[in-house]
Amino acid sequence: MVELRTVSTQPYNDQKPGTSGLRKRVKVFQQQNYTENFIQAVMETIEGGSKGATLVVGGDGRYYLDEVMQIIIKFSVAAGIKKLIVPQHGLVSTPAGSHLIRKNKTTGGILLTASHNPGGPDKDFGIKYNVRNGGPAPENVTNKIFDISKSLKKLTYADLPDRVDYSQIGSQKIGDMEIQVIDGIDDYVALMKEIFDFDAIRCFLQTNKDTFKLLFDGMHGVTGIYGERLFVKEFGLPKEESLMRSTPLSDFGGEHPDPNLTYAHELVERVEKEKIDFGAASDGDGDRNMVLGKNAFVTPSDSVAVIAHYAREAIPYFRKNGINGLARSMPTSRALDLVAEKQQLEHFEVPTGWKFFGNLMDAGRCSICGEESFGTGSDHVREKDGVWAILEHYKIYGRNFFTRYDYEEVDSEAANNLIQGLRDLNIVGKNFDGFIVSDVEDFEYRDPIDGSVSSHQGMIVKFKDGSRFVVRLSGTGAQGATIRLYIEKYSNNPSEYATDTQQALEPLIRVALDISRLKQYTGREKPTVIT
Template identity: 65%
Template sequence: MSNIKTVSTEPFEGQKPGTSGLRKRVKVFQQNHYTENFIQAMLEAIPEADGGAKNATLVVGGDGRYYSDQVLQVIVKCSLGQGVSKLIVGRNGIVSTPAASNIIRKRKATGGILLTASHNPGGPDNDFGIKYNCSNGGPAPESVTNKIYEISKNIKELKLGDAPKVDFSKLGTQQVGNLTIEIIDGVDDYVELMKEIFDFDAIKSFFANNKDFKMLFDGMNGVTGPYGHRLFVEEFGLPESSVMRCVPKPDFGGAHPDPNLTYAHDLVEAVEKQGFDFGAASDGDGDRNMIIGKKAFVTPSDSVAIIAHYAKEAIPYFMKHGVNGLARSMPTSQAIDLVAKKMGVENFEVPTGWKFFGNLMDAGRCSICGEESFGTGSDHIREKDGLWAVLAWLSIIAYVNKDKKAGVQDILQAHYKLYGRNFFSRYDYEEVDGQRAEDMVNRLRDQISKKELENKTVGGFTIAKADDFEYLDPIDGSVSKNQGIRIIFKDGSRIIIRLSGTGSQGATVRLYVEKYSSNAAEYADDAQVGLKPLIDVALELSQLEKYTGRKEPTVIT
């Protein structure tokens, strides 16, 4: 039995987890006892229904970003101190977020600790993150994150096990005092799950029968590199040239591991110049995705709608289980709403944050869901899943090509002809002054409360409704307020403005614009051209430049 020592400590300000855990600069986590405080608070906050930390089994993994190796050792010491029974850890601490969700569910674990800041840059001067996932495999709800925060504000002592340094590179089981540590290959269980969901033989046959069809997957130096290599090269037999940047790096190779047109420009350029038919990328921790084709970018909003449309025809999992409902985050375009209506299934609009989808899935009311921030998923786990979305698209391509030759652009245009097109774009203004951003949003809230915006016409668009989105969870009855400013126009167009909690410092202002068209002559138009009048209205109404000082967004998607 290892010795447990009690160490005095003091609370740190601001250890409040957001929708995806606690994210700060590495140097913040490196402060003496900062990480220990937070992990102990997290362990103490494990819901009583799960029995708390004592005798718990926890899955531990992450994206391998800088500082992960040291935090793994801290988790061992804190787990000993709190009486945790077992840790199931990915080799070298590497497990993608969706794979961790699957392992928690498959092994019936108490929960999981994920070391990731998702799509944020890594390295000694960049970001680190820690989040807790519950026994359903999904992110901790506010009841748990609030409890973590309350404990963190009053923590006075740490209970730490006196443990030798654990070698996380060796597969197998080892004992440290009363704590069992099982080190697993983080890829195996995930690939096994994907084989249960998709028809791997159909995808392999498609590639075998269409030798001229080339794909390129970009792991962005993140966690999905080994997963992508296993799937595309080893399982489907594609050449090594079908994958790029597939070795996880602590600093993501100095790149920004966010799969969008700006940060995945290496992939975009390669697809364009080398004539790839299909391109895909995933982010640092593997829960996001981007899909592109020849002269075609699939917005995440369109992607989830197209996956939902073909689900029961192209994906065995949905052929077997059916589609019980569809859902999207509030800022995501309404394209999936149209699919839900045609399918005759329930459709939900939820706040940003995957935990809201998880509630619906646990109740059997949502099968496929997505958010415009490049997250797509289904009820196979309780996290968004980047590689699942890529495999879904390959399944659709294989299915459609049984009857005719069709690429990504053809699939997009066929979808628009059936449903119309929801032109959609998001403007991100990163690391702006937090107080100024709050002032901008509060001004809009004040106008909404005074009903100053309704029936107002700006740039030819007349406002039908303006509110600050509020969500009543139909499963647990909880209410989430102040989830984003919505300005809805009489023609159905929308402007959404919200502050994101995924950055580690400053504020990120996200501006979303959406315009529906049923005019087939417009379906092939560039979204930025078609949306420009609405973007101008959004900038005028928000006075964004005045408040943030920014004339241009950091990223446009």
């Protein structure tokens, strides 16, 4: 018999989860009852009620994961949860967790991750609630969680004398609740076999093992264990030569697990030095990816466009099911739009946040989607693909030169003032070093599925030649504000396709910094990260 305890608590006023869940510094979560309050609020928000519900619970292995897992188990028992499905050691990538929710038809899941943010005692942690479609909780659910969190006065949990062990595969009972510990990789690999032609990939890699080099960087996040299963066990590649940083570590080896040219510099250097043909990196929880070759970095905006172009002929899943539509986030370059128009596919421009793609997928109107922040997905689960045919893509569609400048941990007031300054601009028709402004837009999205409206999603400054820049505040940071500046220029001049991205965009970057007054507002001479 498990004894339940009810204790008093004081609410916190800063527990509003975003699309990516609640992200804070570890020390914030370690405040008295801070994590407990949020988990209690989630339990009281579960669709259909918590009694009899089944949840998937796991995370990316970052610091503080086990402590929060134990809290979730105690509160789940008290809330009447029927069953928790827990990947072995609590390790699961975000896309694999989403698949487990869908495959097992569970009520939802709690994913413990701060994605690409750094981990460790002084770094970041995150808790994300996913609903039964496997996607992040929509805004009406996160608003309910927040409302409950602001008025909590008591907590109820199971008084368990010992830590619950989830290191061994099998089932155990805690009171009336079952905990089923599973291999967290098997189901994901099985799904990948339904999507991709594993025999063809294996044959290619083995036939060309002396001439084609592949290197996957797990960045000491959770995807290292998936990479080892796929590239070593399934495709027969040597671990030492094909994988780097594949062991999950609670602090990601002291590095920032964000797969871009700045934070994945070790991979970038090895690809260049060792003449690697195909390099790839994934972030802490496996929902972002970077692709590069020995001669080119493939921007995420290009990779999703290439995947969409070749999907029917190169990916068995799409040969069988076809493509219903394409979608990209608003800041992502318009390369995907060109593919959609040429292939006569419906396409959508949505705010940043995977939940907007989820609505379109659930309605059968989107098959492939992507964000410039290194995330590529489809209506089954996130995928990444080798895109060494990138130069052929430019010949067909032209090239969208694209870059992103990140200014991290900026003073929040200064960041908000910058956005308001852009809203107040009256510059349509003005000429800035040859770039004539055609429109200034405060992006708003009306969801074609549920009719909901998402306002103030980012400022877009458009020019008559088709160029544009976007400024938005990111909600994925755990401290201060992150300002993201996106700059895009389209060219259908083949003589420009091989031009370095920063060189091609340099005049437009100067104009964007001038119009936005970003340096003046932030006091920063240069961005934290350039991608």
